[in-house]
Amino acid sequence: MDTVLSSATPSATDVNSFLSAAEKEALKAATFQRLHPQIYLERFLEEKIRPDGRSIADDENEDTHAWRNVEVNVGSITTTSGSALVRLGNTTVVCGVKAEICEPELDNSDEGFLVPNVDLPALCSPKFKTGPPTEEAQVLSERLNEVLGNGMIPLSSLCIYPGKSAWVLYVDATVINYDGNVFDAALLAMVCALKNVSLPHAEFNPELNRTICTRPKSDSSKPARKLIIEEDLVPLSFSFGVFAGSYLLPDPTASEESLLDTTISIILNTRARILALSQLGTGVDKSEAPGQGVADIPHTREADTLARCISLAKKRQAVIMKKVYDT
Amino acid sequence: MQSVFDRRRINGPEDSSAPIFADEHQKSLTPDLYKDRHNRSVSDIRPIFLQPGLISQANGSAYIETDRTKIACSVYGPRQSKNTAYNEKASEGPTSEDRSIAVAIQQALLSSVRLEHFPKSTIDIFLVIIEADGIEGCVASGSIAASTALADAGIDMYGLVTSCTAGKISGLIQHKKSFSMFRRM
Numbered sequence: 393m394d395t396v397l398s399s400a401t402p403s404a405t406d407v408n409s410f411l412s413a414a415e416k417e418a419l420k421a422a423t424f425q426r427l428h429p430q431i432y433l434e435r436f437l438e439e440k441i442r443p444d445g446r447s448i449a450d451d452e453n454e455d456t457h458a459w460r461n462v463e464v465n466v467g468s469i470t471t472t473s474g475s476a477l478v479r480l481g482n483t484t485v486v487c488g489v490k491a492e493i494c495e496p497e498l499d500n501s502d503e504g505f506l507v508p509n510v511d512l513p514a515l516c517s518p519k520f521k522t523g524p525p526t527e528e529a530q531v532l533s534e535r536l537n538e539v540l541g542n543g544m545i546p547l548s549s550l551c552i553y554p555g556k557s558a559w560v561l562y563v564d565a566t567v568i569n570y571d572g573n574v575f576d577a578a579l580l581a582m583v584c585a586l587k588n589v590s591l592p593h594a595e596f597n598p599e600l601n602r603t604i605c606t607r608p609k610s611d612s613s614k615p616a617r618k619l620i621i622e623e624d625l626v627p628l629s630f631s632f633g634v635f636a637g638s639y640l641l642p643d644p645t646a647s648e649e650s651l652l653d654t655t656i657s658i659i660l661n662t663r664a665r666i667l668a669l670s671q672l673g674t675g676v677d678k679s680e681a682p683g684q685g686v687a688d689i690p691h692t693r694e695a696d697t698l699a700r701c702i703s704l705a706k707k708r709q710a711v712i713m714k715k716v717y718d719t
Numbered sequence: 720m721q722s723v724f725d726r727r728r729i730n731g732p733e734d735s736s737a738p739i740f741a742d743e744h745q746k747s748l749t750p751d752l753y754k755d756r757h758n759r760s761v762s763d764i765r766p767i768f769l770q771p772g773l774i775s776q777a778n779g780s781a782y783i784e785t786d787r788t789k790i791a792c793s794v795y796g797p798r799q800s801k802n803t804a805y806n807e808k809a810s811e812g813p814t815s816e817d818r819s820i821a822v823a824i825q826q827a828l829l830s831s832v833r834l835e836h837f838p839k840s841t842i843d844i845f846l847v848i849i850e851a852d853g854i855e856g857c858v859a860s861g862s863i864a865a866s867t868a869l870a871d872a873g874i875d876m877y878g879l880v881t882s883c884t885a886g887k888i889s890g891l892i893q894h895k896k897s898f899s900m901f902r903r904m
Contacts, residue, residue: 469850470787482775486849494735507731515793515845517776522845525727537729560735566847568791569774592738605738646776 425647433651437639444481444645458642459708464580464715466588473561474589478581480643482571487581489563489589493603496551496558504550504558508536510565510578517570517646536565536579539627539659539668545586549620553596557603561589572645575657576629583626584716590616627667628712630705631657634676640697642704656698658705662713666702764883769863771871779872783864787852792864794872796842817848820857827862827882833875842874855884 411419425432425443433443440448447457460481469475472488496503512529514522525533540563550559563585565578592605593614608616633644633652641648644655654673661667676697724730765786774780777793784790824846832842844865851857859882866880 469789471850484773491738492735493738494732497732505731507729509728513845513847514795514843515774515777515791515847518795530727533729560731562731566849568847568849570776592740594738602739604741607740607742610742 429647430651433635433648437635442641443647448639448641458704459711460643460645462580462712462715464584466584472585473591474585474587476581476584476588478577478584480573480577480580481645482569483567483573483577484569485565485567485574485577485581487563487565487578487585489561489585491589491591492560492562493552493557493594493605494560496555500547501555502551502558503547504552505560506540506545506547506550506563507560508540508563508565508582509533510536510567510574512567512570512574516567520570532575532578535575535670536582539579539629540582542627542667543622543625544583544627545619546622552594552603553598556598556601557594557596559591559594561586570646572647572649573631573643576631576643579627579629579659580712580716583628586619587621587716589619591619592616624661624663624665625667626662627659628661628709628716629657629659630701630708631655632701632704634673634697637676640700642708656701658701660705660709664706664709669698767863769867771867777868777872779868779870779874781864781867781871783860783867785856785860787850788856788860789849790846790857790860790864791849792844792846792861792868794842794844794865794868794874796872796874797837797840798843800839800841817857820848820854820861821846823858824861824865827858827880828865828869831866831876831878831880832869833877836875842869842872844868855886858882859884 421432436443437448442448444460446460460483461479463479465477467475468477469486469488473491474489475487477484477486494505510529510532512520512526512532514520520526545561550561552558563582565581567574567578590608592608593611593616594603594605595614596603606614631643632655633641633648634654634656635641635648635652637653641652644652649655652673654671654675657668657670657672658666659668659670724733768784769781770783771779771781773782774791774793777795779794780792782789782791824844828844834842846861846865848857848861862880862882866876869876870879
């Protein structure tokens with residue numbers, strides 16, 4: 393008790409005297425996680441649980457708690473044509489769509505443009521610094537561009553006057569809080585933002601060589617319109633991490649992500665049909681024998697893992713569909 | 720806007736511009752003060768939503784929303800400084816278009832933080848402006864968010880910083896104005 397009153401600057405032992413037993417345990421655990429992150433995660437997985445409390449999806453019927461909570465909010469940013477905010481657990485991504493007018497390219501004179509980009513600012517995580525887009529941001533933007541450019545928005549629907557005038561949609565996503573699985577969150581934010589877009593009525597005047605738009609609601613004969621969307625090509629992504637070659641972790645958090653050797657993404661459409669598959673990393677342990685970790689998990693072969701990922705993704709897709717179509 | 724080709728981003732067409740609306744020239748030139756201010760009196764300010772702790776990855780964070788201004792702020796620190804010379808004056812932020820906002824917010828916060836408790840350390844404050852309703856509004860809301868985020872991070876301070884903008888239209892002083900009103904001044 394004397395230590396509280398005597399010293400002006402608290403020493404390490406004084407700090408401990410302020411903490412309860414539970415807080416001391418928590419501090420020990422946090423220190424262990426910092427020093428030995430791999431072993432920390434292994435200890436959890438051995439008990440069939442993940443550090444944030446979610447269960448491991450080792451039985452297909454019990455996967456409801458393997459994914460984090462999803463929240464979607466659209467249309468709150470008035471300076472954009474369409475916007476969405478998505479929260480996947482703690483991972484938060486905000487996306488805004490800006491519609492501008494441009495001249496189409498010579499060899500695609502009846503097509504507009506879709507330009508997606510993701511920004512990972514220093515604000516969202518201690519591992520990012522201010523400056524030009526990092527490699528991770530560039531890879532994310534490129535992957536999203538591939539997935540969105542697949543035909544969800546037919547570019548011909550963005551044409552205003554062939555050869556002269558077309559819409560360009562700048563779809564910019566900014567990550568506000570980086571807690572893993574940013575690809576899934578950013579894709580969902582972009583899809584919801586695009587669904588929220590309202591384009592004003594645009595007319596190209598060949599004599600003046602200018603495109604004039606009409607403010608929404610100012611003229612009922614020239615109303616604003618929603619984007620034309622190919623519903624069968626609307627992508628939804630479900631990502632999984634593979635830890636130590638044998639544990640399958642759906643929707644990884646930031647602390648898990650840094651320890652993964654492989655990430656598998658399953659992209660489904662609104663009818664739960666597969667649009668794309670991607671695997672980044674060294675792949676699943678192909679041998680039938682248990683991996684170097686304690687492998688109580690039955691399936692460790694590559695094809696089985698992929699099949700499991702697909703079936704888990706399809707189950708999760710039904711839940712996400714309700715969120716996307718109810719907003 | 721003329722877009723410079725940036726190989727680090729997905730690029731659109733070389734040149735694009737914001738849509739031009741037919742009724743642009745018809746917009747009223749006389750300020751419609753009452754409509755913009757939603758029945759507020761001259762000395763009222765807009766309702767504020769301020770929530771600390773939303774960004775779990777940061778040491779401290781705050782999110783502020785006032786009508787059409789939405790700003791997220793996070794604080795990382797104290798972190799080790801790159802140059803270890805003891806430096807009482809906080810160093811400058813990143814070069815960007817909105818550096819003026821950053822400088823204004825830094826000046827507002829500087830006197831409130833007890834930097835003498837953090838020698839050889841840097842406290843990084845990052846702001847993302849999600850939606851803006853004028854530069855002045857950004858500075859005001861940003862200062863409040865930054866001060867709250869610093870408190871959320873447990874940084875030693877003398878007190879919290881609050882901020883408000885005010886302007887004069889035709890001799891009347893009004894508080895917390897929106898961008899459209901500034902254009903008409």
